Amino acid sequence: MNGSRKIKASNKLSIRGKHRSTKMRRMIPWESTLERDFIKLLDFDPTVIYFEFQPVRIDFAYKGKKRKYYPDFLVRKNDYKDYIFEVKAFEKSKNEQNVLKFQVGQKYCSENNMKYVVVTEEDIRQGYLIENLDILSEVREDSIRKRVMYEIRRKLIELGEKASIHQLKLACNDIDEAVFECNLYYLIYTKEIYTDLVNNEINENIIVERMQG
Template structure:
């Protein structure tokens, strides 16, 4: 059963956009109010420890300048160890605004009562290195349908080859055409069966890949 958000995010036209981001790990659609939130959700989807994401899960009442207001934190994140955190995504330039500081205090107090963590995330964490550019490629091609046997074939080829560039690995996967190979290797990287440093450089033929620790068998 899908959980209802505390506040429905309505699609609007103009300079403020609304996004719906698919979580590839479970096919749920996560609603976002900004590009920054959208890209944060893509990081959550890539995080193997994240099991569940909810958008705007609670509405918290607070007073500011004599008026009662309601604060809707952006996301509730549940990880495989049962840990729960509430996350507020904000541009760094807006984190020192007095009203936002009040929201952060209210959010932290609420989480303390629940035994949860409260995190503020900015573009500094979301756009580190080349991670977002690489997730663009991985989500586009790595989500395409592939034969299970082809995935196993690429994985076994990498096990036999050892650490190598994507280009070298492709040359050893002689049973697959180029398109099928790239669908497989990108899917294996996205689901972290194969390791590639997605922060240091953009994915290319020269990217080094290796078996992800714990995936040898």
């Protein structure tokens, strides 16, 4: 059964908030910091074209009582398939009631030509990824210049399509340092330039590469 859930106000025993989605261009609610970080991954994932927080209600019975289950995220990908993602701390993923919810979610998705996926902090908080995305996503769109991005890409090709940020910055010495940084970060965030965001913190020593294709 469908029906979005009304998000209750936060209290001292819970953590709730809203995160500005770069993809959806609006505030998306979250009810745990793990859900907040998952939103950052959805924003960064180029295969995700749309997502929504708790838009689906699934009714089920548990220990003789009627229950309502609101899975965390409905996600549509560029294969035009819909996915339901449940975000759960690993230590809670084996809880009896949560396991039942997972089974209910699987059944609902099977009946509605959707895919059900449970993700934990092991899937979401990999290495330095979330911290790096926090830095990259801070770039304001009004700071982006096509001419500057073109020059950064051109210089990277001249450097053999791979260089440290420091080497690339030196090659782009006619570009203001702050402008260079904003535009390079935007190119990384939009996956036009690649760097390993999981295993390395963003700094001048990390290697960036021109994306092929």
